Amino acid sequence: MKSIYSLGLLFFLAVISQSCAQQNKNVTTPTSTGITVETVVDGFDIPWGIAFLPNGDLLVTEKSGILYRVNQGKKTEITGLPPIYQRGQGGLMDIKVHPKYKENGWIYISYAKKAERESGGNTALMRFKLDGNKIVKKEPLFKALPNSNDGRHFGSRIEFDREGYLFLSVGERGEWDNAQLLTNHSGKIHRFNADGSIPKDNPFVDQADAMKSIYSYGHRNPQGLVLHPETGDLWEHEHGPRGGDEVNIIEKGKNYGWPVITYGINYNGQTISPNTEKEGLEQPILYWKPSIAPSGMAFISTDKYGDWKGDLLVGSLKFSYLNHCTVKDGKIVKQEKIVENEGRVRDVKESPDGTIYVAVESGKILKLIKK
DSSP states (O other): OHHHHHHHHHHHHHHHHHHHHHHTTTSOEEOTTSEEEEEEEOOOSSEEEEEEOTTSOEEEEETTTEEEEEETTEEEEEBOOOOOOOBTTBSEEEEEEOTTHHHHOOEEEEEEEEOSSSSOEEEEEEEEEEETTEEEEEEEEEEOSSOBSOOSOOOOOEEEOTTOOEEEEEOOTTOGGGGGOTTSSTTEEEEEOTTSOOOTTOTTTTOTTSOTTEEEEOOSOEEEEEEOTTTOOEEEEEOOSBSOEEEEEEOTTOBOOTTTSOSOBOTTSOOSOSOSOOTTSOOOSEEESSOOOEEEEEEOOSGGGGGGTTOEEEEETTTTEEEEEEEETTEEEEEEEEEESSOOEEEEEEOTTSOEEEEETTTEEEEEEEO
16 A cells, blocks of 8 residues: 555656646746746747847747747747748758848848759848738849759858848858859858849959859858957858867958868768868867857857856757857857757847847747846
């Protein structure tokens, strides 16, 4: 009888515990670094990119091809997207609100777009405006070439600089040599005017066989792109192979080396390149070995998180944590994990009021509170 009673008590406690867990799934969760993680909204299917409207509403892309607006914890689907090419790592990806949105109303998305007259596809860029929760005035701006049936390495982050130029990252689509060839768009960071036209001072506009939008090249799969809030420098991170994820400061016309130099090896253990550096090729300011599979990137630009102002946040897909990088004089001098076990971190952004929001592939949007 005693053992039956004990089993019954254990079962009762388990049911109560599960019930409490279900009822409190959105409660704040403290971390070991003094950061509290609060779930703002959940129920997404792989949120990929997040961006804020000036009024504080949050825009969230799902890789599956759905765009949502989130207001006061409630998500509403925005209709009118173009056809989204679903292929491996490709789908609906990044989203960026124009810095002068209040004046012009433009929103930009990157997505995988299918080729019109052949198989495969590649990364594309378009802008649009909103009429309530409906997309209007769609303007396709760019589609990368060559098309590929490979499902890897679409890159696909969007950023603006202080002069209003628009940057887009495109991965090399699993074809290493693409990154070194100026005759295609893959494995590059591209620079446009806000309307998609090519700036006259882009580094390769006068080279006959080069793609005119190229700003830098030699990239593998860039999934982080952000402007430093003080210096105005463009920071980028990209996936390496087995080891060799990189953080770079992007400069006009520079070659960042992939696959001629790398700190990683192939997934089968074979050497990709015997060289980690070479004259004329840029060195990363940081590389990860083993790889963390970085995705999403944001600087802390306010005093809301104390002495973290000016530091960098990077998501890890592989190990499901948010990485806090202490930045001093343009170098990363220290790293710590500040959010763990919430899911694969896909994106991180600072809101208009300075709060940090994180999109995790478990389907949640989190915000960080430091006490």
